[in-house]
Amino acid sequence: MASLLRGLSRLLGFLLLVLLAVLGLAAAVFCITGSTSGLSLPGLAKIAHLSGLKSEVAKLLTAVESSGSVALLSLLGGLLSMLLGLGLLRGAFAVARERLIIAERDREGTLAARKRPLRQLVGWVTESGRGVTRSKVKLRSSRRGSGKLTVTAYRPRNAEDAEVQRTVSEALSPVVSDFKLRDRVRVIAGDKGGRVE
DSSP: OHHHHHHHHHHHHHHHHHHHHHHHHHHHHHTSSOSSSSSSHHHHHHHTTHHHHHHHHHHHHHHHHSOSHHHHHHHHHHHHHHHHHHHHHHHHHOOOOOOEEEEEEETTEEEEEEHHHHHHHHHHHHHHSTTOSEEEEEEEEOTTSOEEEEEEEEEOTTSOHHHHHHHHHHHHHHHHHHTTEEEEEEEEEOOTTOOOO
């Protein structure tokens, strides 16, 4: 949810900056001459129909101030827009914490690893095992610091699934036990043209 709000606030911020830049450019172009006709601020006000906008805003404010069901809808719309604004502010200013995979935690501190280096380590360990031509590693971390590891090992056509799975599981057992990972190893026959053992 926070990442969705963060992405939405970044998109809206970018769009507002583009709109502000275009409006600033238009105002600068219309301020060049400094006269009251042609490219001037009064000319820009006429093009934007600001005089008509004043009466439309007055009608809207009168309708909002009325009582009954219109007042309830106005209140509900105001509350929803305030909630949306608070959500966008939270998305814009919330600090994105990187989730770590924790190996050990005690009074003296925490020993943990980031997901990407740990995923690279697991991929290297997997591919160094006999009977593995390449691998795919997915590592998901939880808020508590534990993780779920899914390894897909590709084998040559002359290797057996059970043997490759046993080799990969044995090679990964120190990493899995140290970081208390829930692991799953899948073995798939490699494609034609893949690396040969």
